[in-house]
Amino acid sequence: MKQMDQNKAGMIKLTLLRVVVYAILIFLSFLCLFFFYLMIVNSTRSNAELAKGFTLIPSGSFFINLKNAWNDSSINIPRGMLNSLIISLSTAVLTTYFSALTAYGVHVYDFKGKKFVFTFIMAIMMIPAQVSALGFVQLMNKMNLNDSFIPLIVPGIAAPVVFFYMKQYMESVLPLDVIDAARVDGSGEFRTFNTIVLPMLKPALAVQMIFSFVSSWNNYFIPALLLNKPELKTVPIMIAQLRSADYSKFDMGKVYMFILLAILPVLITYIILSKSIIKGVTAGSVKG
Amino acid sequence: MENKLKTNNGKLKSVSYAKWGYIFIAPFFIVYLLFTLIPQFLTIYNSFFETYRIGLSQVGPNFVGLKNYIELFKADPNGTVLILKYAWNTIWMWFLGALPQFVVAMLLALFFTSIRLNIKGQGFFKTVIYMPNLIMAAAFSMLFYALFCKGGPIQTLLTNKGVLEMEFDFFRHRVTVRGMIALMNFLMWFGNTTIVLMAGIMGIDQSIFESATIDGANSVQVFFRVTLPLLMPIFVYCLITAMIGGIQMFDVPQVLTKGDGVPNGTTRTLVMYLNNYLKTYNYGMSGAISVIIFIITGGLGGIVYKILSKQYKDPEAKHRERKGKVI
Numbered sequence: 001m002k003q004m005d006q007n008k009a010g011m012i013k014l015t016l017l018r019v020v021v022y023a024i025l026i027f028l029s030f031l032c033l034f035f036f037y038l039m040i041v042n043s044t045r046s047n048a049e050l051a052k053g054f055t056l057i058p059s060g061s062f063f064i065n066l067k068n069a070w071n072d073s074s075i076n077i078p079r080g081m082l083n084s085l086i087i088s089l090s091t092a093v094l095t096t097y098f099s100a101l102t103a104y105g106v107h108v109y110d111f112k113g114k115k116f117v118f119t120f121i122m123a124i125m126m127i128p129a130q131v132s133a134l135g136f137v138q139l140m141n142k143m144n145l146n147d148s149f150i151p152l153i154v155p156g157i158a159a160p161v162v163f164f165y166m167k168q169y170m171e172s173v174l175p176l177d178v179i180d181a182a183r184v185d186g187s188g189e190f191r192t193f194n195t196i197v198l199p200m201l202k203p204a205l206a207v208q209m210i211f212s213f214v215s216s217w218n219n220y221f222i223p224a225l226l227l228n229k230p231e232l233k234t235v236p237i238m239i240a241q242l243r244s245a246d247y248s249k250f251d252m253g254k255v256y257m258f259i260l261l262a263i264l265p266v267l268i269t270y271i272i273l274s275k276s277i278i279k280g281v282t283a284g285s286v287k288g
Numbered sequence: 289m290e291n292k293l294k295t296n297n298g299k300l301k302s303v304s305y306a307k308w309g310y311i312f313i314a315p316f317f318i319v320y321l322l323f324t325l326i327p328q329f330l331t332i333y334n335s336f337f338e339t340y341r342i343g344l345s346q347v348g349p350n351f352v353g354l355k356n357y358i359e360l361f362k363a364d365p366n367g368t369v370l371i372l373k374y375a376w377n378t379i380w381m382w383f384l385g386a387l388p389q390f391v392v393a394m395l396l397a398l399f400f401t402s403i404r405l406n407i408k409g410q411g412f413f414k415t416v417i418y419m420p421n422l423i424m425a426a427a428f429s430m431l432f433y434a435l436f437c438k439g440g441p442i443q444t445l446l447t448n449k450g451v452l453e454m455e456f457d458f459f460r461h462r463v464t465v466r467g468m469i470a471l472m473n474f475l476m477w478f479g480n481t482t483i484v485l486m487a488g489i490m491g492i493d494q495s496i497f498e499s500a501t502i503d504g505a506n507s508v509q510v511f512f513r514v515t516l517p518l519l520m521p522i523f524v525y526c527l528i529t530a531m532i533g534g535i536q537m538f539d540v541p542q543v544l545t546k547g548d549g550v551p552n553g554t555t556r557t558l559v560m561y562l563n564n565y566l567k568t569y570n571y572g573m574s575g576a577i578s579v580i581i582f583i584i585t586g587g588l589g590g591i592v593y594k595i596l597s598k599q600y601k602d603p604e605a606k607h608r609e610r611k612g613k614v615i
Contacts, residue, residue, distance in 0.1 A: 014404065021399050021407065028392070029416040032475060036423075038441065039431050054445035098315050105312025109305055117313060122596060124320075126529070126589030128536050130559055131582040134566060134574045135330030136323065151323070158320035189308045218424040220539045221559070225566060236426040240543050243430055255434050262427040270422055274415045281418070281480060282487035 043256040050252040061253055069257035074245075075238050076230070077261055084235045085265070087152050087223075088216040095156040095212040096205045103166035104193055108179055118167075125160040129222060137225050147229045152222065162208050169204040207280035210273060214266050235262045328582075335575030341568070348572065356576035370553075371561065371577070377549070378557040381466050381541070382534030385473030390527065392474075393481035398511070400482070401489045417479035425476065425539035432468055433544055462554040465545065469555060472540050477533075481526050488522035489515060525595050532588050535581060538563065 042050060046061040069077060106118055129136075140151045174197065182192040198205070220236035227233055233241075239262050242255060270277060335356055339348040360371050396417070400410055407413075420428065435442045436458045446452045458464040492515065500514050516523075538559040541549065547564070549556025558581060565574040 018405060018407075021405060024395070025399070025407070025413050028396075028478075029413060032416050032420055032479070035428075035431060035435065035475075038435060042434075042441065050441075051439070053448065054441040098319075102313050102316040105309045109309030109312070111306040111309035114309065119597075121316075123589075123593055124324075125596075126532055126585060126592050127324075127582070128532065128585055129324075130536055130538070130562065131578045131585065132324055132327040132331050133562075134334055134571060134578050135327030137566065138330055138334070138571070139327050155319060155323040158316045158324065163316070189305075189311075193312075214422050218422075218426070220424075220426045220542075221563070225563075236424055236539070239424070239426045239430050243433060243543050243546050252434065255430075259427050259431050259434070263423050266422050266424065267419075270419060274418075275411070277422075278414055278418055278483060281483045 039256055039259055043253065043260045045253055045256075047251045047253050050256075065251075065253040065257040068251060069254045069261065072254065075241060075258065076233075077235070077238060077258060079231060080233055080235045080238045081261065081265075083149075083232060084217055087149050087234060088213045090149075090153045091156040091216040092209045092213040094153060095159045095162055096208045098157040099159050099162035099208065100166045100198065100201055100205065101193065102163050103170055104197060107167060107170045107174065108176065121160045121163055125164065133222060133225060136222070140226060146226050147232055148226075149232070151226055152216075152219075156212065156216070159212070162212065165208060166201070166204060169201065173200060203276070207276060210269060210277055211280065214269075217266055238262075331575050331578045331582075333575070334571045335579050337572050337575070339572045340570040352572070356572045357579075359573065360576050360580070371558070371580070373553065374549075374556050374558050374561045377466075377553075377555060378535065378537055381469050381473070381555065381557070382531070382537060384466060384470035385477070386527075386530055386534065389474050389478045389481055389530070392478050393485055393526075396478075396482040397485035397489055398515075400486050414479070414483065418483060419479070420475045421477065421480045423476070425472075426543045428472055428476070429540045429543035432472060436464075436468060459545070459550050462551055465550060465555045469537075469541050469544060472544075473534075473537070477530065481530070484526055485519065485522065488519050492518050521595050521598070525592060528588050528592050528595075532585050532592075535559075535585055535588075 037056075041056060041058050043065055044058040044060065044062040045055075046059070046064065049059055049061070069075075102121075106114060136151070137146070140146050140148075145151050178196065178200075179192055182196050187196070218236060219234075220240065223234050224237050224240065227237065239258065242258055334349075336351060336353060337349040338352045338355065339346075339350075341347065361369055363369050399405055399407055400414075434440055437443065438455075438457050438459070443452075443456065443458060447454055447456055458468065496514060496518070497510060500510050505513065536559055537557045541555050541557055542560055542563070545555055547560060549560060558577065562574055562577045562581070565571075565577065
């Protein structure tokens with residue numbers, strides 16, 4: 001009898017705890033979505049409606065705002081999106097391919113200094129781009145590569161974090177026998193890598209491609225230092241430019257539309273691929 | 289006989305394939321040398337020279353030794369050392385966002401992994417809380433500006449409802465601007481930390497929890513005596529990578545305050561300071577700031593490196609070690 005009472009008390013406690021936990025989860029989810037919901041609602045309202053203040057109900061000016069933002073004379077958002085797309089896609093492809101190549105070189109072959117190579121890449125992993133930005137900008141200016149996409153794309157070839165991820169992935173999925181078998185069949189080293197190894201790495205490549213696409217799409221600091229020509233500017237630079245505009249004369253509906261357009265490609269990618277993206281978050285870091 | 293042939297064969301192999309290792313890693317190192325290592329040295333080199341522009345005329349480069357560094361730590365006419373002020377701003381705003389980030393992430397990770405609680409809809413919650421991490425920081429910040437600026441929806445809503453006094457301006461108060469920046473950083477990172485900590489907890493051998501419970505430990509005891517110590521390496525890893533991220537804080541405050549760090553430079557960060565000197569072509573001073581940031585991140589990065597290389601053993605050795613522990 002006493003035990004039953006205890007069980008009952010435990011059940012009530014557990015139910016209460018669950019209620020609290022769900023309340024916390026719902027509150028945090030609300031906090032994460034609220035500002036973006038406001039952004040979407042406000043992108044459907046005209047400047048006059050926006051001046052009236054706060055609402056949670058969408059209005060009917062979405063396509064007018066879209067048209068106005070798309071055809072804006074000072075901020076060429078379609079061009080910016082195209083520039084960002086070119087840079088981000090190229091970076092994503094280069095980063096994943098060459099990181100896999102480097103990881104393969106360290107994973108499969110025995111050579112002098114292999115240990116040093118691995119240690120070196122691990123050691124430079126945490127150094128941010130900002131601390132060499134000055135020399136980078138100087139060097140690019142000297143090489144006449146400012147106002148070019150090359151300094152924004154090519155450095156992606158040396159990506160220590162992606163390398164580390166690929167190396168770990170290879171250890172779990174790539175048996176060396178496969179490579180030996182390919183050699184026996186007379187496959188050259190590069191052909192083995194491109195036709196046999198790469199397909200085996202597909203899931204890892206996909207995840208890292210998404211992450212490098214996103215970080216390149218969102219990158220603001222370095223591109224803002226290098227790109228001066230208006231026709232080369234990327235989306236983050238344009239968004240920052242928007243901030244310096246004179247708001248008394250500005251169509252706020254257009255502003256919300258610009259922000260929406262800036263994050264839309266990433267948002268859509270995330271909605272479609274969220275499961276594999278979330279799985280990829282942990283794989284690169286330490287494991288228990 | 290057979291054995292000998294095998295070793296011979298093996299030796300032959302390692303010799304003839306070694307060059308491929310170099311070929312495969314060559315692109316990485318060439319690109320790293322050209323786009324990171326040389327720029328890194330150039331940056332350090334610049335920090336010892338006086339190089340700046342006045343209008344269209346160029347001053348320098350003249351070798352000045354440590355003068356740029358001394359200049360950086362000199363007090364301005366008001367008696368403030370700017371770099372220390374900006375470093376302090378950076379630390380404060382990082383801390384204001386990171387404290388809730390780690391507390392909430394730890395709690396959520398425990399909720400999600402608790403078998404007793406058995407939380408439903410985990411996929412949905414994880415998807416939602418991770419989402420802000422992928423959003424362009426510049427755009428998120430611009431959105432906050434549009435929503436909180438004077439005449440913006442949130443400002444008008446709160447003043448109309450009488451929550452704030454009339455004409456309250458979020459951008460005129462240090463507390464609110466720092467608060468907005470911290471809130472954005474929190475929203476952008478707590479989901480990420482939750483997922484990493486969750487993976488850490490799930491990596492712990494379940495039988496340890498079971499035996500602790502059988503021994504009569506309650507859930508608080510289990511957390512502090514079992515979960516937390518075993519989770520320590522991952523927790524420290526998260527904390528230090530978050531610190532390194534914090535030192536780089538730039539996009540959010542830069543866009544939110546138009547680079548001014550309103551009010552009165554109280555929300556200007558170290559990298560914003562660096563960016564200012566870079567934009568005005570003062571390469572001597574930007575070099576000195578870069579070196580200081582480099583030293584700080586280098587120190588923190590060293591700790592991350594230690595954790596990673598401790599954790600990172602070849603999988604077989606790890607497996608053996610685990611087996612040994614169970615026996």
